[in-house]
Amino acid sequence: MNDRYFHPESLMMSHGYKPALSEGAIKCPIFQTSTFVFNSAEEGKAFFEVAYGQREKQPNEELGLIYSRLNNPDLQILEERLCLWDEADECAVFESGMSAISTVMLEFLRPGDVILYSKPVYGGTDHFINKVLPQYGIQGHGFTNSQSEEEIVGGLKEKGWDEKVKLVYVETPANPTNALFDLDICRKVANRLSHSEKEVVVCVDNTYMGPLWQHPLKHGADLVVYSATKYIGGHSDLIAGAVLGKAPFMQRVRTLRTFLGNMAGPWTGWLLMRSLETLKVRMSKQAENTVQVADYLAKHPKVEKVYYLGHLEEDTDQYRTFKKQLSCAGAMLSFDIKGGEAEAFRFLNHLKLIKLAVSLGSTESLAEHPATMTHSDVSREDKESIGITEKLVRLSIGVEHPSDIIWDIEQALEHC
Ligand SMILES: *Cc1c(COP(=O)(O)O)cnc(C)c1O
Numbered sequence: 168m169n170d171r172y173f174h175p176e177s178l179m180m181s182h183g184y185k186p187a188l189s190e191g192a193i194k195c196p197i198f199q200t201s202t203f204v205f206n207s208a209e210e211g212k213a214f215f216e217v218a219y220g221q222r223e224k225q226p227n228e229e230l231g232l233i234y235s236r237l238n239n240p241d242l243q244i245l246e247e248r249l250c251l252w253d254e255a256d257e258c259a260v261f262e263s264g265m266s267a268i269s270t271v272m273l274e275f276l277r278p279g280d281v282i283l284y285s286k287p288v289y290g291g292t293d294h295f296i297n298k299v300l301p302q303y304g305i306q307g308h309g310f311t312n313s314q315s316e317e318e319i320v321g322g323l324k325e326k327g328w329d330e331k332v333k334l335v336y337v338e339t340p341a342n343p344t345n346a347l348f349d350l351d352i353c354r355k356v357a358n359r360l361s362h363s364e365k366e367v368v369v370c371v372d373n374t375y376m377g378p379l380w381q382h383p384l385k386h387g388a389d390l391v392v393y394s395a396t397k398y399i400g401g402h403s404d405l406i407a408g409a410v411l412g413k414a415p416f417m418q419r420v421r422t423l424r425t426f427l428g429n430m431a432g433p434w435t436g437w438l439l440m441r442s443l444e445t446l447k448v449r450m451s452k453q454a455e456n457t458v459q460v461a462d463y464l465a466k467h468p469k470v471e472k473v474y475y476l477g478h479l480e481e482d483t484d485q486y487r488t489f490k491k492q493l494s495c496a497g498a499m500l501s502f503d504i505k506g507g508e509a510e511a512f513r514f515l516n517h518l519k520l521i522k523l524a525v526s527l528g529s530t531e532s533l534a535e536h537p538a539t540m541t542h543s544d545v546s547r548e549d550k551e552s553i554g555i556t557e558k559l560v561r562l563s564i565g566v567e568h569p570s571d572i573i574w575d576i577e578q579a580l581e582h583c
Contacts, residue, residue, distance in 0.1 A: 175251040176447040183247035197437045198240045203232035220422070236428050241436030246409075248443055249399075252378030253391055255411035259421045260436060264374065264394025265291045266429040267408030271390060272296075272334065274423045275368050278304030281331040283323065283356070285348050286311050287553045288338045289372065289394075290544050296336075308332075311552070312341070312348045312485075319356050332360045337388075338372040339381075339492075343501045343537040343561040344554050345474045347488045354387030368416065374398070374528075379450050380495040389416050397528030401442050401449050407431050449530060449566060453498035456572060457564040463573050464502050469510075469580050471503040471558065499527060501537070501561040508557040510583040511536050515560065517579040520571055527563035532572055534562050 184195045205211035214231035216222045218238075224230065232238055246258035261267040272295065276282055284296055286309035296307040308328060310319045323329040335357045339348035350371065357367040370390040371383035374397050383391050390412035393399060400407060408431075410420050424430055431439075461475040477496030479486040489496075504510045514534075515523050521532040525541050535541060542555050550556070564572065 175248075178251060179248055179443045179446065182251065183244040195241060195244055195437065195440060198235075198433050200235065200239075200433075202234050205231075220418075235433065236430060237425055239433050239436065241433040241440070242431060245436045245440050245443070248440065249378065249409055249411060253373075253382050253384055253411050255384055255391065255417075256414040257417035257421070258409055258411045259417060259424050260395070260431045260439070261408035261410070261424065262429050262431050262435070263406045264289075264392070264396055264408035265295070266427075267392045267394075267410045268292055268372065269295055269299075270423050270427060270429060271370055271392060271410055271420060272300065272305075272336070273427075274419050275334045275370075276300065276303075276305045277333070279331065280333040281306050281308055281323075281328045282334045282336055283308050283310065283319070283332050283360075284336040285309070285338055285341065285353075286549065287341050287344075287346075287542070287545065287555070288336070289342055289374075290541055292336075292338070292372070294544060306331075312339075312346050316352050316355050316359075319352075320359055323360075329360055330365075332367055333365070335360075335367060335369045336372070337369070337383075338375075340375050340476065340497070340499075341553075342375060342499075343474075343542065343559065345375075345476050345497075345499065345501070346553070347476075347485050347492070349484070349488045350383055350386035350388060350492060357387075375499055376493060376495075376497055379447065380454075380497060381493050384412065386492055389413055390420070395439060396526065398450055399442060399446065399528075400439060401446065401529055403524075403526060403529040403531065405435055405438050407435050407439060450498065452566045453528075453564050454495050456566070456569045457496070457498045457500060459569040460562065460564055460572055460576065461496075461500050463576065464500075467580060469505050469583050471505050473500060473502045474554075475500040498564045499561070500564070501559055503556065503558045504560055504580075504583060506558060506583065508536075508539070511558055511560050513582045514579045517582045518575055519578070520567065520575040521562070521579075527561075529563070530566045532563060532565040532567060534560060537561050 189196050214233050217224050217230050242260050249258045335353055337348050337353050357369045361367045369388045371388040373391045374394045393409045395407035395409050464470050465473045521534050524533050525535050537555050538557050
């Protein structure tokens with residue numbers, strides 16, 4: 168179509184949409200419809216043959232529209248646009264981040280299998296791995312970013328679980344402390360546990376950095392998952408998720424989605440397309456603001472420590488991983504306030520502009536207390552080893568004027 172390579176942000180307004188198919192409307196309408204009319208019985212038959220995998224698509228054949236649980240233009244166009252950022256073959260959009268994550272786990276794990284996962288992971292993911300999957304005979308084995316390839320594999324061998332691992336699941340940077348995992352190590356571990364009869368799949372939750380600043384498929388991941396509720400949606404007004412990756416894996420994910428019926432609806436698809444148009448400007452502004460907030464906090468006498476990727480010490484493994492995997496320090500940070508829960512709560516209760524709420528990545532700045540909110544379900548032992556203490560406060564920085572954000576933090580800290 169074009170002889171020029173356009174950057175993803177230049178294509179977010181138009182890619183995959185043909186105005187002529189919608190009365191010339193410049194924007195994709197909301198296809199609020201459950202089913203689609205076939206031109207003939209033969210056409211209906213042909214569409215189903217492809218949709219149910221009874222035959223391969225012909226070279227120029229497009230999958231026809233059948234029924235909105237299988238396909239709908241608002242989802243298909245959105246999925247094509249999301250593929251551009253991660254350079255993925257395919258994408259499937261879900262009704263939440265959790266439905267994207269749980270569908271991947273259910274597709275790639277069977278009774279008797281083990282999931283190897285990075286610690287910490289998002290609270291809902293942790294619950295699914297440790298409370299839901301065991302009911303289906305699937306066990307979880309966690310690893311931290313201080314463990315080497317040898318130590319991770321050794322830990323599995325001790326339990327006799329190395330043969331059972333089918334899925335390596337990684338969240339990096341980890342929430343809420345921004346701990347980084349080296350994806351090369353994760354890929355190497357998966358390769359060591361794979362053989363001719365068993366391919367271990369690597370899946371990365373890229374919610375914190377994606378789709379702009381980290382592209383796990385380029386670092387050996389097979390699949391990437393998102394809570395599209397966060398940066399991709401970006402306005403705190405919807406819940407959605409996405410899975411992206413290589414075609415053979417995506418085929419399996421998409422098929423299970425069809426039968427679990429947990430795809431997003433057309434209205435959510437339309438809202439996400441609208442969000443994608445401003446994704447780059449929003450995230451860039453958020454990251455710029457975060458540099459200023461982090462620098463301010465680092466100098467504040469009531470702040471003990473700031474966890475921000477832009478402040479990593481050079482000549483450390485974390486810094487090397489950062490340089491290799493990420494193109495930006497992001498817009499999430501957390502900090503230890505001097506004192507404990509009482510001081511952290513006083514800070515949160517006195518904020519005037521920044522909202523006290525969980526979630527992240529939206530246009531407005533948000534603050535929360537991980538130990539008693541997002542991570543309250545994590546065991547005391549894990550909380551301690553990961554650094555989720557009573558004095559930790561997490562901030563998601565928005566697009567407001569940076570001096571207003573800093574003013575708010577300054578006046579709230581005066582009460583601590
Ligand atoms: C929010 C979040 C999820 C869950 O997504 P939902 O859209 O709330 O279902 C998963 N992973 C991470 C890192 C998240 O922040």
